[in-house]
Structure formats: structure tokens, C-alpha cells
Amino acid sequence: MxxxxxxxxxxxxxxxxxxxxxxxxxxxxxVVGGVAGHYAGHHxxxxxxxGCAYGRHRANEQGRDRQGQRQPPAGxxx
Numbered sequence: 001m002x003x004x005x006x007x008x009x010x011x012x013x014x015x016x017x018x019x020x021x022x023x024x025x026x027x028x029x030x031v032v033g034g035v036a037g038h039y040a041g042h043h044x045x046x047x048x049x050x051g052c053a054y055g056r057h058r059a060n061e062q063g064r065d066r067q068g069q070r071q072p073p074a075g076x077x078x
Contacts, residue, residue, distance in 0.1 A: 008048075029052050029055020037050075
């Protein structure tokens with residue numbers, strides 16, 4: 001239980017220093033990774049860190065996809 005609490009505190013600290021999109025992905029990933037790491041061998045903090053990194057990656061990827069939808073294809077105008 002202490003490990004899960006430490007993972008949540010670490011996720012909150014990372015979220016405070018991140019941009020809104022990165023914080024959103026980091027928090028979701030850290031919670032899921034922390035729980036999975038805890039049950040997979042008492043490595044909640046490592047799971048939270050990995051989950052945060054993956055969550056930030058996915059949030060940034062989705063943000064790029066959304067920005068790409070607004071841009072016209074090469075050679076065309078809006």
C-alpha cells in the first residue's frame with residue numbers, strides 16, 4: 001500500500017511540472033502502471049514511472065493527430 005501511495009505522489013509531482021496534455025496522459029498511465037506493477041511483483045513505483053512515460057507518449061501522439069486533421073494536404077488550400 002505504501003508503494004501505491006508513493007506512485008500516486010510521484011505521478012502528482014510529475015503532473016505539476018508537465019503541460020496539460022502531458023499531465024493527463026501521465027496521470028492515467030501512472031495510476032494504471034502503478035497498480036499493475038504492484039500486483040506484478042511489488043514494483044508499483046517502476047510501473048507508475050513506465051505508465052507515466054507511456055501515457056505522455058500516447059497523449060502527445062493523439063495531439064499530433066488532432067493537429068494534423070486541421071492542416072490541408074500538400075498543394076491544396078482550405
